[in-house]
Amino acid sequence: MTAITGTREQAPDGLAPSSEPFGVFTDIEKRFALGDGSYLTAIEKLSLTLEKGQLISLLGPSGCGKTTFLRIVAGLEQASMGEVRIEGKSISGPHPDFAFVFQQPNLMPWRTVLENILFPLEIRREKTPKGVDRARELVELVGLAGFEDRYPSELSGGMQQRVALCRALVHDAKLLLMDEPFGALDELKRMEMHDLLLSIRARTNVSVLFVTHSISEAIYLSDMVAVFSRRPATIRDRIEISLPYPRQGEMRYGADFTRYEHEASRLLGIVR
Amino acid sequence: MTDNVYYRSVFPLVGLCVIVVAWQAYTTLFNVSSVVLPSPTDIFFATCENFTTLLRHTWPTLVECVLGFALAVGIGIPIAVALSSSTLLNLTLYPILIAMQSVPKVAVAPIILVWFGLGIESKLAIAFLVAFFPIVVDTATGLNATPKGLLELAKSLRATRWQIFYKVQLPSALPFVFAGAKVAVTLTVIGAVIGEFVGSSEGLGNLLLTANSQLNGPLAWAALIWLSALGMALFGAVALAERFFMPWAKDGSGH
Ligand SMILES: Nc1ncnc2c1ncn2[C@@H]1O[C@H](COP(=O)(O)OP(=O)(O)OP(=O)(O)O)[C@@H](O)[C@H]1O
Ligand SMILES: [Mg+2]
Numbered sequence: 001m002t003a004i005t006g007t008r009e010q011a012p013d014g015l016a017p018s019s020e021p022f023g024v025f026t027d028i029e030k031r032f033a034l035g036d037g038s039y040l041t042a043i044e045k046l047s048l049t050l051e052k053g054q055l056i057s058l059l060g061p062s063g064c065g066k067t068t069f070l071r072i073v074a075g076l077e078q079a080s081m082g083e084v085r086i087e088g089k090s091i092s093g094p095h096p097d098f099a100f101v102f103q104q105p106n107l108m109p110w111r112t113v114l115e116n117i118l119f120p121l122e123i124r125r126e127k128t129p130k131g132v133d134r135a136r137e138l139v140e141l142v143g144l145a146g147f148e149d150r151y152p153s154e155l156s157g158g159m160q161q162r163v164a165l166c167r168a169l170v171h172d173a174k175l176l177l178m179d180e181p182f183g184a185l186d187e188l189k190r191m192e193m194h195d196l197l198l199s200i201r202a203r204t205n206v207s208v209l210f211v212t213h214s215i216s217e218a219i220y221l222s223d224m225v226a227v228f229s230r231r232p233a234t235i236r237d238r239i240e241i242s243l244p245y246p247r248q249g250e251m252r253y254g255a256d257f258t259r260y261e262h263e264a265s266r267l268l269g270i271v272r
Numbered sequence: 273m274t275d276n277v278y279y280r281s282v283f284p285l286v287g288l289c290v291i292v293v294a295w296q297a298y299t300t301l302f303n304v305s306s307v308v309l310p311s312p313t314d315i316f317f318a319t320c321e322n323f324t325t326l327l328r329h330t331w332p333t334l335v336e337c338v339l340g341f342a343l344a345v346g347i348g349i350p351i352a353v354a355l356s357s358s359t360l361l362n363l364t365l366y367p368i369l370i371a372m373q374s375v376p377k378v379a380v381a382p383i384i385l386v387w388f389g390l391g392i393e394s395k396l397a398i399a400f401l402v403a404f405f406p407i408v409v410d411t412a413t414g415l416n417a418t419p420k421g422l423l424e425l426a427k428s429l430r431a432t433r434w435q436i437f438y439k440v441q442l443p444s445a446l447p448f449v450f451a452g453a454k455v456a457v458t459l460t461v462i463g464a465v466i467g468e469f470v471g472s473s474e475g476l477g478n479l480l481l482t483a484n485s486q487l488n489g490p491l492a493w494a495a496l497i498w499l500s501a502l503g504m505a506l507f508g509a510v511a512l513a514e515r516f517f518m519p520w521a522k523d524g525s526g527h
Contacts, residue, residue, distance in 0.1 A: 075428070096430055110443045110444070110446070110518065151520040153522075
């Protein structure tokens with residue numbers, strides 16, 4: 001358990017003194033050129049601040065631009081306008097300390113579960129026995145013990161998505177970008193994964209941007225929920241969730257929780 | 273799974289038996305001359321009588337096929353890599369490749385014989401020529417068909433171009449490479465036989481031609497059957513290699 005339970009040592013990376021928050025996204029705008037010469041504005045004037053260790057959920061209707069925003073932060077997509085700053089530095093490409101959990105599992109069919117999880121370590125040339133131990137430990141934590149040497153084609157969609165989660169957690173990322181990572185899981189597994197994600201967050205102090213459709217998921221997990229408007233996406237409002245951590249399953253049924261749910265539904269235009 | 277293996281071996285065998293019996297009945301009932309169409313029993317006895325001859329002629333043809341195939345793989349895959357990695361090369365080379373492929377290999381065979389002589393080199397060259405194209409095209413297609421999600425995963429991890437190539441593109445192209453290789457390896461048999469027809473002193477194609485000119489129908493047919501057996505064996509060998517190199521794809525296509 002050492003690798004995951006041990007808190008991340010605060011690396012003296014020289015950037016520490018800056019008092020700027022971990023991530024600052026300013027006036028992000030994204031226009032896609034369409035085939036017929038016109039443009040589709042997916043994101044408009046989106047600004048967001050992410051503190052170190054904070055977990056922010058991005059909640060919004062389908063097709064509003066949540067994935068696009070996450071891809072811009074990940075450096076997979078170039079913003080048409082605006083700035084992404086991480087630890088005080090403006091970035092415009094993939095960052096070595098980020099990990100992305102895609103909306104699809106994106107596993108390599110020719111690699112076993114364990115080999116898939118080790119892929120980031122191989123790319124970073126950090127594949128050590130310790131890394132392998134950590135990968136095995138993660139497999140156990142997500143409830144896939146015994147499946148280490150299976151191929152993805154032998155797993156269900158939900159199991160594949162959990163493998164993808166392990167792969168994102170295997171290197172010590174400072175920022176987790178998660179795009180509906182638990183969408184393919186059943187309710188029970190999903191709740192287990194919520195608690196797992198929160199416990200890993202508590203131990204490693206990783207910052208998280210978490211995209212979801214699910215209001216209750218967003219509230220249960222987050223320090224703050226950013227509610228997106230319809231396309232072009234911008235942040236309609238922010239809901240600070242002041243439920244205490246560690247979150248407990250019972251909180252899902254408390255009055256505060258319901259109040260947050262109501263507020264989010266109102267912002268999404270589901271209720272008045 | 274067991275059902276599958278069972279059905280896949282039983283049904284072709286039953287089909288084969290029906291054909292052989294009908295063939296035998298036809299040649300016997302209508303008293304067909306063995307020069308025109310020898311009966312299965314004629315062919316069987318010719319095979320037994322000429323067993324060592326057939327064996328002796330199989331070896332050179334097998335060597336031509338295997339080496340021609342090896343050449344096609346060894347040269348074809350690097351060319352496919354070049355084609356898929358550079359738009360410029362793709363634009364330059366692809367039309368030339370297609371033009372080359374459009375030339376009937378049978379028509380080129382006499383010229384190749386002039387260039388390379390009567391020995392094994394000319395057969396290798398023809399076998400190579402016929403096998404080359406499917407390998408290049410399928411490999412290049414496979415290298416360009418890498419799932420976008422996997423490329424993005426690699427990109428998000430800041431993988432180098434080389435890492436993306438050998439850890440992502442190449443393995444995901446393997447099914448395509450093997451599809452091309454399976455087509456190519458059966459084509460090498462055709463290539464080798466064309467070469468032997470045009471000019472040779474040995475090989476199953478040579479034997480077939482000789483037997484035919486001596487009006488020895490049963491032996492010609494025996495050589496023909498050995499050729500097709502050779503083709504199937506080569507196909508089987510590539511299919512086995514496919515299983516070995518792609519253990520994750522369990523009978524995806526089912527051949
Ligand atoms: N490469 C692209 N070219 C053109 N339009 C695009 C492109 N990518 C996304 N879009 C458009 O941008 C909008 C936002 O897409 P995005 O994938 O970010 O939505 P989303 O909020 O993640 O939706 P969902 O919740 O359904 O995943 C959509 O209308 C989509 O059609
Ligand atoms: Mg999305």
